[in-house]
Amino acid sequence: MTTLLFVLALLWPLAVAALTLAARLSPRPEKAPGVASDLSLRFSRVFRPFSWLWVSASWPALLLAVSGEARWQWEGFMLGGLWELTPLTRPWLLFTALLWTLAAVHAKGYFKGDLTADFKDETLPERSASAEKRRGTFVLALFWPLAFAGNALLILAQDIASFYFGFALMTFAAYPLVVQAATQEAWRGGRVYLILAVMGEAFILAGLLWAAGAAETLTLSGVREGIASADAGIWMALLLFVGFGVKAGVVGLHVWLPLAHPVAPAPASAVLSGAMIKAGLLGWINVLPLGDVSTQGGLVALGQGILAVGLIAAFAAALYGVWQRHPKAVLAYSSISQMGMLTALVGVGLVTPEVWSLLWPAVALFAAHHALAKGALFLGTSISEHSPRWPVPLLWALLALPGLSLTGALAAGMVSKWSFKSALYEAEHALLIKLLTFAAIGTAALMSVALWRQWQRRQVGGSDGYQQGGxxxxxxxxxxxxxxxxxxxxxPVPPLKEWWGLVWPLLAGVFMVACAVALLHRRRGRLPPAGDAWWLYAVAARALYRPLAQVGERLARMKQACVELALKWERRAMAAVQRCLFAEAWLRHHVGGLMMALALVLAALLMWEGGDFWPGR
Amino acid sequence: MNAAWLPLLALATSLVAAAVIFTLPERAWRLRTAINLAAAIAKIALVVLMVRRIADGIEDTLRFQVIGGVDFVLRGDALGIMFAGLSSLLWLCTTLYAIGYLGRSPNQKRFFGFFGLCVTSTFGIALADNLFTFLIFYELLTLSTYPLVVHKGTPDALNAGRIYLRYTVTAGVVLLLGVAMLYSLTGDHSFSSERGLAPYLDDHRGLLTLIFALLVGGLAVKAAMVPLHGWLPRAMVAPAPVSALLHAVAVVKAGAFGILRVIYDLYGIELSVALGVMTGLAVAASITILYGSLRAIAQTELKPRLAFSTISQVSYVVLGVSLFGPFGTIGALAHLLHQGLMKITLFFCAGSYAEELGIHRIDELDGAGRRMPLTSVAFTLGAFGMIGLPPTAGFITKWYLGIGAVEANMLWVVAVLVASSALNAVYFLPLIYRLWFRPAPTESGKAWPNEQRHGRLETSAWLLWPAVFTAAISLGAGLFAGLPYSPLEWATRVAVEEYLP
Structure with a gap:
């Protein structure tokens, strides 16, 4: 039974993608009347994009996660497949599949008109643009289940090959999700996403090869043990940290997030920022020897570095993000900030391994809560742009709720904050606790700005029950x-006396934003662009490209000179051969005279040598 | 029981087919096609039979003396049958493709005749059991591919053929010199002998190194290792099925396979390491890998880009050999097959784009994915395999090569592999992007460069299905690498034999 669920969880999304494609390819009534039979008509209706069947792609995985821990092994798959639901991966799969499902329900409404719209009134360029967008929507529908399959596979996988396969499948299948709109900005966001993703894959491959080769293992647990015991463990861990860090939005590698999120449609942003970004975190937990008390000095130093990087991200993203104009860009920076906090907790797992057994459930809860809250926030951006005719205070209170929860002021957010704080109290990380509390101010500020930017763009009408329901x-x-x-x-539920410690950052953050808005809102000025460091990277790459191109040109010239030199030698050698041939021809031509001359010379020699040749002398 | 007729019969299928085709008149299209296909299928059946017998531990050997001390020996061993199996499988695919590609164009008799000869020589190279036999088929390969390269008869093609001959014939002379020196030193030396050349190490160290350099240097020309690769990009003027066969199995692979034979079966791994030639080989292979990838990025036409990609990818095989360890060996052997499957797919697709839509340049590929979806899916799979993304076959070999490099304590090789993956992504992902995400020229009122409608499907079925078939196999070889008789499993079997005699 569990085997069947495993197979369904991984194969059903692929089947859904295949059926979606098949339905698209089957003859359509408007194009070929008479050809399309009743049956094929019904087929293409059931399997059309954004049908309930399409939404069901993530249901078997959901069922699997609900049904309990399980394990399945098959040697024939790649390098030997091993899939397992552990105490860690079961909640992970549950929240991931849930978010994918809800985002899919939202997408049902979000893309409702996109595929059937009538473009009769538009001019040619407009029509081609909307045709492109319509195609983008279909491709999104096709790749959505595939990206989910990758996400589910990487969570279930306990062997390296299928983990890496799931990771790569998710990464590349998410590209159509980013570029759906087919605008200039969307292509740019997609390009940045891909460039960073390929770099990340390269780092992951290097780290996995090194660690797996040194430990001679094919499983993720083997990689963890290998890194913990190897001499060069810190370098392997660093490679893997950077590789997965691209996905998790580590500071410096985060540039794709604020560029890709605003351009992606809301349901895609929700799964990108909620579920897929967590794949990087899960990657760290899978390969870094967190909680291994035998870790050596180097890894502890790396842990401190990770801790620092995480905290920097938590603060810097908040400081930069509040200046963004687009609500989704603000939310993207908030994701970077939240992932920074999770990064810091991962660092704690290396620095003080003893506490990891207490900390990881808190990390899983944090991840789950952030995934769904961020999903709700991103889906909320499409609600505020097409808001239903509900009482305004109710609607905006609902839109603000996930943000409030993220700051830790109420509900799940409060429990999640408290559960890692209490774990950190055990390890006596007083400074870290204080810093994370301050980071919550940043979260509150980002949430207020996001809500304010949403308010500025609010529009009434246009959303339907699926969007609101999801x-x-x-x-x-x-x-x-x-x-x-x-x-x-x-x-644990926080005791009452800790409550103030969790709430004051919210008030402080909101207050700061309110002051800033009051002070600055008359000022006109340019806001810093989304994607911050990307533009620096672009300048640096261009600057680096020029000398490299010059070197390449010089090398090409050098090669040309070599070829010419060789050709010259060849010509010279050929000329020498030609001359020999010419000489031969000359000899052949004058063969009679030459023979005569030779005979004469010989005769003369003989005469000179001795007289007895001539008889009678 | 030794069945000497089996290798001979397997070799003869294509040889006889070639001979019959040469005697048939040019217009006997149906008969020629039937003979071609029958011979190709018969060959695959015989190879399958041999594989089963080798799995049971029987190595069929054909042996007769040519002159004193020099024997002609064909032997079906595990390593040879890998290459032989690849060549016969891809012969069938390429024949099908070529039938569609050439259509009713002239000179088909010549084409298919030499095609059969070319496959015969590849098969002979695979099963040759000593250097003498190897050399015969190796030179036969050079001569039988020349008419294929110049098939179009244009000045460009003739020029490319001349350069091809210059490179390969010179290399043949160097190889011959090495073989002659080795024979004068050791006499006839079977690839299957357990002895190896180790007894000569103490007295003839310098000579052995020189002979190694001559042999590998001669073979490296066909394997297109930098700086001996110049002929390969120029040979691109050949028709698509020829390029496909040249790049996937016939010529470049023959060179790489020869290097495998020299190191594993002639010198032996221990001796090669003792001579200290392995590191040099690894460096040469790494340079080739990176140089090929960098040059590929700079190409603006599809086929030259694929050609430079071949230069890069074939050296993976050499790199794996030079890593000295079971994992590197497995990676090298598996890549021999995997690269063949992936690259032939890419060339089939490139040929289909050119035939159906007239696409030669990369920027003309925009939107071709929707016009030719199955071809483009095959192309995409092949490209992902080249990058080494799971679950394609390319990932499996990259994994084994990387593990082998770590085990051999050569971490810089891992860096080379990763850099090569990234570079492959740089030159293949834009193609895939253009195929699927750019609007086709027909949408903005323009036309494809030269559109033909070859069939009811997206293109002629002859052109379509071979590409889809090889793409599916290359995907399956990665996805189900753990199953028996997969390339990886067979490569592991060979490697175990090499390392645990």
Whole structure:
């Protein structure tokens, strides 16, 4: 039974993608009347993009996660497949599949008109642009289940090959999700996403090869042990940290997030920022020897570095993100900031391994809560742009709720904050706790700015029940995460006297934003662009390219000179051969005279040599 | 029981087919096609039979004396049958493709005749059991591919053929010199002998190194290692099926396979390491890998880009050999097959684009994915395999090569592999992007460069299905690498034999 669920969880999304494609290819009534039979008509209706069948791609995985821990092994798959639901991966799969499902429900409404729209009134360029967008929507529908399959596979995988396969499948299948709109900005966001993704894949491959080769293992647990015991473990761990860091948005590698998120449609942003970004975190947990008490000095130093990098991201992203104009860009920076906090917690797992057994359930809860809350926030951006005719205070309170929860002021956010704080108290990381509390101010500020930017872009009407339903369910799931997430022990509820410590950052953040808005809102000035360091990278790459191109040109000239030199030698040698041939021809021509001359010379020699040749002398 | 007729019969299928085709008149299209296909299928059946017998531990050997001390020996061993199997499988695919590609164009008799000869020589190279036999088929390969390269008869093609001959004939002379020196030193030396050349190490160290350099240097020309690769990009003027066969199995692979034979079966791994030639080989292979990738990025036409990609990828085989360890060996052997499957797919697709839409340049590929979806899916799979993304076959070999490099304590090789993956992504991902995400010229009112409608499907079925078939196999070889008789499993079997005699 569990085997069947495993197979379904991984293959059903692929089947859904295949059926979506098949339905598209089957003859359509408007194009070929008479050809399309009743049956094929029904087929293409059931399997059309964004049907319930399409939404169901993530349901077997959801069922698998609900049904309990399980394990399945098959030697024939790649380098030997091993899939397992552990105490860690079961909640992970649950929140991931849930978010994908809810985002898919939202997408049902979001893309409703896109595929059937009538473009009769438009001029040619407009029509081609909208045709391109329509195609983008279909391709998104096709790749959505594939990206989910990759995400589910990487969570289930306990062997390196299928983990890496799932990671790569998810990464590349998510590209159509980013570029759906087919605008200039979308292509740019997609390009940045791909460039960073390929770099990340390269680092991951290097790290995995090194670690797996040194430890002679094919499983992720073997990699963890290998890194913990190897002499060069710190370098392997660093490579893997950087590789997965691209996905997790580590500072410096985060540039794709604020460029890709605003251009992607809301449901795609939700899964990108909620589920896929967590794949980087899961990658770290899978390969870094977190909680291994035998870790050596080098790894502890790396852990401190990770801790620092995470905290920098948590603060810097907040400082930069509040200046963004687009609500989704603000939310992207908020993701970077939140992932920074999770990064810091991963660092703690290396620095003080003893505490990891207490910390990881908190990390899983944090990840789950952030995934669903961020999903609800991104879905909320499409709600605020097409808001239903609900009472304004109710609607905006609902839109603000996931943000409030993220700051830790109420519901699941509060429980999640408290559960890692209490774990950190055990390890006596007083400074870290203080810093994370300050980071919550940044979260509050980002959330206020995001809400304010949404308010500026608000429009009434246009959303339907699916959009609102998906969004509300995501919101509800986020707020109640500790209740349903299958963690080993129930998460602690903060005692009343700690409550103020969790709430004041919210007030401080909102207050700061309010002051800033009041002070600056008359000022006109340019806001810093989304994607911050990307533009520096672009300048640096261009500057680096020029000398490299010159070197290349010089090398090409050198090669040309070599070829010419060789040709010259060849010509000279050929000329010498030619001359020989010419000489031969000359000899042949004058063969009679030459023979005569030779005979004469010989005769003369003989005469000179001795007289007895001539008889009678 | 030794069945001497089996290798001979397997070799003869293509040889006889070639001979019959030469005697048929040019217009006997149906008969020629039937003979070609029958021979190709018969060959695959015989190879399957041999594989089963080798799996049971029987190595069929054909042996007769040519002159005193020099024997002609064909032997079906595990390593040879890998290459032989690849060549016969791809012969069938390429024949099907070529039938569609050439259509009713002239000079088909010549083409298919030499095609059969070319496959015969590849098969002979695979099963040759000593250097003498190897050399015969190796030179036969040079001569039988020349008419294929110049098939179009244009000045360009003739020029490319001349350069091809210059490179390969010179290399043949160097190889011959090495073989002669080795024979004068050791006499006839079977690839299957357990002895190796180790007894000569103490007295003839310098000579052995020189002979190694001559042999590998001669073979490296066909394997297109930098700086001896110049002929390969120029040979691109050949028709697509020829390029496909040249790049996937016939010529470049023959060179790489020869290097495998020299190191594993002639010198032996220990001796090669003792001579200290392995590191040099690894460096040469790494340079080739990076140089080929860099040059590929700079190409603006599809086929030259694929050609430079071949230069880069074939050296993976040499790199794996030079890593000295079971994992490197497995990676090298598996890549011999994997690269063949992936690269032939890419060339089939490139040929189909050119035939159906007239696409030669990379910027003309825009939107071709929707016009030719199956071809483009095959191309995409092949390209992902070249990058080494799981679950394609390319990932499996990259994995084994990387593990082998770590085990051999050569971490810089891992860096080379990773850099090569990234460079492959740099020159293949833009193609895939153009195929699928750019609008086709027909959408903005323009036309394809030269559109033909070859069939009811996206293109002629002859052109379409071979590409889809090889793409599916290259995907399956990665996805189900753990199953028996997969390339990886067979490569592991060979490697175990080499390392645990």
């Amino acid at each position: 969004w509300l369910l995501a919101l509800a799931a986020a707020l109640t995460a500790p209740l349903w997430l299958p963690l080993p022990q129930a998460s």
